[in-house]
Amino acid sequence: MTGLLRGLATTGRTLTRRAHTARYPHTEPELPERSRGVIALLEDNCTSCMLCARECPDWCITIDSHKETLPAETEGGRERSHNVLDRFDIDFSLCMYCGICIEVCPFDALFWAPDFAYAEGDIRNLLHDKERLGTFMDSVPKSALPATEEEP
Ligand code: SF4
C-alpha cells in the first residue's frame, strides 16, 4: 500500500512539470553548434589527396580527379601541375559519422555541420555529391573554420 501511494505521489508531481521532449518537426531542436549532423566540403581546399577516402572505415567516400598543367608564372620558369576535383561523393547510407575523414584531412577541406534533416525515402538519394556537400558549408560554425576562412 505504501509503495502504491508513493507511486501515485510521484505521478502527481510529474504531471505538474513541463515536458522535456520537443514536438519535432513542429518545434526545431536547439542543438549545440558543433553537432555532428552532416559533413560539409570546402571544395577549394581539397587537393584530391585521397587520404580521407583511404582512411574511411566504411569506404563510403568516392573521389575522382584529373591533373591540369598551369603555365610557368615567370619566363624560364617551370610549368606546374595540380589536381582538379571531378567527383567527391559521400554515401550517408553507409557513413557511421566517426569523423575520421575530417580529422585526417590535412588541408581543412572537411567540416562537421549541424544539419540533420536530410532523410530520404529512397536510399540512393543519401549519396551526396560535392555540390550538395558544399551547400552545408553555410552551416559550419565560424569557430570550426580555419583562420583564413573566418569572416573578418
Ligand atoms: S565520418 Fe567516418 S564513416 Fe563517415 S565518411 Fe567520414 S570516415 Fe567515413
Ligand code: SF4
Ligand atoms: S577532403 Fe581532404 S583528405 Fe580528402 S581528398 Fe580532399 S584534401 Fe584530401
